[in-house]
Amino acid sequence: GAGVSQTPSNKVTEKGKYVELRCDPISGHTALYWYRQSLGQGPEFLIYFQGTGAADDSGLPNDRFFAVRPEGSVSTLKIQRTERGDSAVYLCASSPRGTVNTGELFFGEGSRLTVL
């Protein structure tokens, strides 16, 4: 009875390395969201997919961050040339509807990224 699944749960990497974080949403959910949560902060929006396309990527902080969802299901968040400031918990959420205002978001447990 699967909820949103995120892997890895923990990732430690060195500054300058490339990282991929994976999200497997609830089956049938068309909408998928990525958030980033730094210590002491609320979840910060990064990007939202409706199906295969990115409907809103306005939260991606810079061009080192990129996300894909090629088949409209699993999504991968990619971070190039990681920096210490990228250290955070990266949350994925899915929703059965296209808009958040009529439905709820179902969150994964997050991927904790630490950049040394």
Added chain:
Amino acid sequence: AQRVTQPEKLLSVFKGAPVELKCNYSYSGSPELFWYVQYSRQRLQLLLRHISRESIKGFTADLNKGETSFHLKKPFAQEEDSAMYYCALSGTGANSKLTFGKGITLSVRP
């Protein structure tokens, strides 16, 4: 731009005391407001949404457009209410995103 402000980081009360977790928002249109909760070692989950006008686990929240607030209230706190609470806002457009506040830790002591 949409913004959510939770002015307090921590609220500590005794069991049976009333609870009010404050949330103020900024949004130019008609927002949809939510409260999400994260219990220890669990994932973030929806607690309630203002359009449903529901009471969940004894919690209620009323949208006050004049004061741009959506405070979460419970008359008698229980120990199991101890958690992190986030207020969140969405616009009403087709691709609206959910914007969260910084959250508040509620600690209910026995």
